[in-house]
Amino acid sequence: MRKTLIIIIAMAAAIVAVAIYFFYDPSQPGTWFPRCTFLTLTGYKCAGCGSQRAIHALLHGDVTSALHYNAALLVALPLVAAYGIAEWKREAWPRFYLAINRPWVLISILVGIIAWWIGRNIVDI
Amino acid sequence: MNENIQYWINQDGVQAGPVTREQLKDMAVTDAAYVWRAGMEDWCRITEMPELAGLYSTAPADEAQQPQAEAPAQAQTDDEVVTGTPVIPPIPQQPAARVQPQMQPQPQMAAQQVTEQPKCPPTNLVWAILSTILCCLPLGVVAIVYSTKVTQKYQQGDLAAAEHYSEVSAWWCIGSIIGGIVLSPFVSLIQMAMMQ
Numbered sequence: 411m412r413k414t415l416i417i418i419i420a421m422a423a424a425i426v427a428v429a430i431y432f433f434y435d436p437s438q439p440g441t442w443f444p445r446c447t448f449l450t451l452t453g454y455k456c457a458g459c460g461s462q463r464a465i466h467a468l469l470h471g472d473v474t475s476a477l478h479y480n481a482a483l484l485v486a487l488p489l490v491a492a493y494g495i496a497e498w499k500r501e502a503w504p505r506f507y508l509a510i511n512r513p514w515v516l517i518s519i520l521v522g523i524i525a526w527w528i529g530r531n532i533v534d535i
Numbered sequence: 536m537n538e539n540i541q542y543w544i545n546q547d548g549v550q551a552g553p554v555t556r557e558q559l560k561d562m563a564v565t566d567a568a569y570v571w572r573a574g575m576e577d578w579c580r581i582t583e584m585p586e587l588a589g590l591y592s593t594a595p596a597d598e599a600q601q602p603q604a605e606a607p608a609q610a611q612t613d614d615e616v617v618t619g620t621p622v623i624p625p626i627p628q629q630p631a632a633r634v635q636p637q638m639q640p641q642p643q644m645a646a647q648q649v650t651e652q653p654k655c656p657p658t659n660l661v662w663a664i665l666s667t668i669l670c671c672l673p674l675g676v677v678a679i680v681y682s683t684k685v686t687q688k689y690q691q692g693d694l695a696a697a698e699h700y701s702e703v704s705a706w707w708c709i710g711s712i713i714g715g716i717v718l719s720p721f722v723s724l725i726q727m728a729m730m731q
Contacts, residue, residue: 447672493661508655
């Protein structure tokens with residue numbers, strides 16, 4: 411019951427967000443889109459910097475720009491989809507769930523995100 | 536050795552569990568028993584679990600054979616045919632071979648037999664990744680760290696710790712999402728102030 415409610419709220423929020431990011435371009439100067447908190451406070455990019463612009467570009471089919479804004483987002487989206495499906499279909503496909511939740515898989519994701527976070531500030535991507 | 540690990544015991548076709556190592560010591564478990572704990576693919580013989588060494592009795596050969604020989608026959612009476620040869624005293628390998636199909640069921644079968652056999656608690660990785668990529672805060676990374684601990688502990692058989700870390704990672708996700716939403720208006724204000 412509580413799970414269903416969370417899923418409904420999350421889906422509604424996702425639909426609203428998709429509509430906003432489709433019609434408004436966060437890369438335009440003077441928009442009211444919040445800049446990254448981490449970047450504003452520390453001056454360093456976070457792992458998610460550029461996600462808003464990347465989502466806008468993706469919704470308009472511009473994969474090249476999306477890659478340029480935040481390449482990690484393009485990797486993260488299929489991952490999130492895979493984990494979401496694995497959780498949803500856990501009863502039907504228990505082996506798939508176990509396979510992608512192995513400790514070494516999760517540790518790889520963790521290392522990947524930390525490497526991306528640090529690396530993009532060094533080479534400025 | 537972690538004392539929180541819970542084991543399921545199957546001896547002579549009778550299943551018991553969950554039990555801890557301490558409780559296992561008080562049970563009259565012989566080396567003919569099968570064991571399963573969270574993180575194991577399938578049941579295995581108690582003798583193949585180094586962590587349980589010394590917690591079962593090693594029955595003398597002739598005594599051990601008798602209950603073993605009777606157990607499968609008894610269990611199979613409601614099945615269609617008794618496939619074994621109960622008249623001939625079984626050689627030591629034989630009971631194990633006959634018991635195995637019964638003792639090592641498919642995963643679904645195992646779940647039916649022991650309804651309380653626990654699943655790995657959620658790793659919350661969907662929310663952990665999303666909150667890292669979208670909330671601009673390092674809190675999501677902490678959530679992923681705890682997500683990795685969930686499956687690690689589950690594979691070690693420590694369910695209590697796995698559930699604990701699952702909850703901790705969920706709270707870090709929630710903290711990251713709320714923090715991201717609450718902080719962004721303030722950040723916008725700082726931005727505007729800096730522009731002027």
